[in-house]
Amino acid sequence: MAQRRGVPHCGAAACRQRAHAATLQAGWQRVAALAVQQASALQPSLRERPPVVLWLRPAQREMEPVGPALRESLATAWRAAVAEGHRHDYAGRDSATALPDGAHALCAQCGGACCTLGGGYHAFVDADVIGRWQAAHDGAGAEAAIADYLARLPEEHVHGACGFQAAGGCVLPRELRADVCNRYVCEPLQALGDALADDKHRAAVVLTADGRRLERAALLQRGQRQPLPGLAGPGEAGA
Template identity: 40%
Template sequence: MSPRESPIAAQRARNARLLAQAEQLALADRAEHGGEELPVILLPANSRNTVELPEASRDAFLDRLRGTIAEAFSEAVRDNSAPMSAEADAARQDAGWALPASIPAMPDIIGASCGTCRGECCTAGGTHGFLHADSIMRVRAQLTDDGETVTAESLEARYASYLPARHYRGSCVFHTTAGCHLPRALRSNLCNRYVCGGLAQLTRALVSTGQTSAYVAAADSVHLRRLALVTVAGSRAIPLRDVN
């Protein structure tokens, strides 16, 4: 980075270089396997290894969760038959961002794309998993609607039962090689609604072109780490040939 170049400008330059590498590999893949020109999208890359979930992390999560549950249980369970504000209603949905109706398989495409990244956004989850009182209130209300008797103790035990034996080092306690170890209904409102800039770009590209496939690359701040052809049926990894 030159003395006059800002960190943001330097990152943009790196991203442009990494995207150009991914585009070259995509072009070579199309030449080898055939097919139409597809969007090429750059996502961040989680490059951490996995370790046994530390007991200290497990205890820290449960200690924090206990306080969050107590806060959520300080109010009566929400009546989900009553009208809700637009903000509260969006927070209650499992997918609060707007999936394009024109691509019914978009959740599968997003899932395969996230698998290429391996959840870099999840690394900020630490020992809290983004679980705040509003998320616990939603979970409590949903379980009550399903006919369950929910207590603070039973809810804590439910979350504890999903803590994995191994997770990505230093990441969210629920972040594993198979994705989030929590069922979607138990995840935080933020986790269920968050879409990174790369996935938003992917969605816009597919909607504008009418396609249902794309090349999705994952890179750290220096190197291209993974590239895959993502389709409604899943993804196919593409070898990285002389790109680093």
């Protein structure tokens, strides 16, 4: 009825919400089309083989000191994990080898949104992680492992996120991280991995969006990132 009258919704809350969501979605599709256009102007080959479009959620970027309270809570949680034999089981393969070359450029563009979860799970350090460290150190005690992990904390970490997430990313070498850290692959990363498995030179336009705001946009190709400046989200100034 509303459509026949040429208005976007009938005024009912559910109808209004659906109409707003559709308008927002259409707005983002226009932003994506502009981003692809801009990328194609930079690289004319993309007109023949269009890039995949990937969407990321913004990662927290504000930093805060790693203070005594955080150190204490991590040490307490790690001791409890050892005592209880607690494990964060996570199936799969190490994403460093499971994904094609260049796929992890997406994580650099993202800034590690998934490491926010490490804040709530004490960096996923569990009985397995501590046990592996002990095995690699002639069976040294769990306290020595915990002391080593504490010594590796940066001076500052990303606000509210994992204690090991510094401004430039995780400070732990891969062999000291939990399986979940090395194996987790978010949907956009999997989509990029699939596209690169099909064509290792496939380009991607990556849009980091939050509600109506576009935080950043970039063209990814052959593991390189090129910013796409001047774009705005639907409803932002300049959109």
